Amino acid sequence: MNEDKPLRLVLAMAGASGSIYAARFLKALMEIPGETWFVPSPAAIRVFKEEYEANVQTGEDVLEFVRKKWDPKQNHKFHLRKFEDIGADIASGSNIWDGMVVLPCSMKTVAAIRTGITENLIERAADVTLKERRKLILVPRETPYNRIHLENMLALHDAGAIIAPASPGFYQMPQSLEDLGDFMATRIFRLLGRELDLYPRWSPEKD
Structure with missing residues (x-):
């Protein structure tokens, strides 16, 4: 992908814990050229309301927070789309986006995507x-996984999705939840x- 090209992204938040991951991704996303549905x-x-103790009721409230x-x-x-609007523009492959991220991704959402139930x-x-063979990145935040979870994620991997569990590293010596x-x-x-x-790259060399 050309890094100079504005990013066209679909970003979804499903009902798993891990609002910090979505919030910091949104913060970084706001600073780069492009558009997101x-x-x-x-x-x-x-979950966002409870984890941040914030008065949010809508997607626009999350962005404003x-x-x-x-x-x-x-x-x-940003283009806000309603969760229940199965006929929105991004429900059709005739519209173009570079990739889709579900962050965080619940196990219910994983199961539904795996089975094609929409x-x-x-x-x-x-x-x-x-x-449409576009990049789909699912970020589950669940532990432990049972066999159903693992089989669903493996099937999605085999179908072309990228499974990127919310498993932050610690070699960058995080000082806050924001660092994670x-x-x-x-x-x-x-x-x-x-x-x-957004964090220091790993290097075995010490200054």
Whole structure:
């Protein structure tokens, strides 16, 4: 992917724990050129509200929370889409996006995408992303995994999705929860072909 080309992304939030990962990814995303179709589920809004103790009711509230909390540069355009709108523009492969990220991704969402059951816009957009051979990145935040979870993720891997569990490293010596969120954001951006150094790269050499 050409890094100079504005990024066209579908970003979904499913109802798993791990709002910090979505929040820090959004913060970084706001600072790069491009546009994103943003689809948070009702469960994701509820989890975000509880984990941040924030008064958020909608996807726009989530975006505004991130803007106010970290004041990132505003170089990115966001299109809000309703979770239940199965007929939205991103439900069709005739529209073009570079990739889709589900962050965090619940095991229910993993199961629905694996089986091709598309009862909401997140599941439908993910299904379209796979069938059009575009990059689909799923970021589960669950532990431990049972056999059903593992088999579903393996099937999605074999279908072309990238499974990127929210498993931040610690070699960068994180000092805050934001550092852990930035680690995962950087890894996701690299999977999308974008280099954002939000944490120090590993090096065995010490200055």
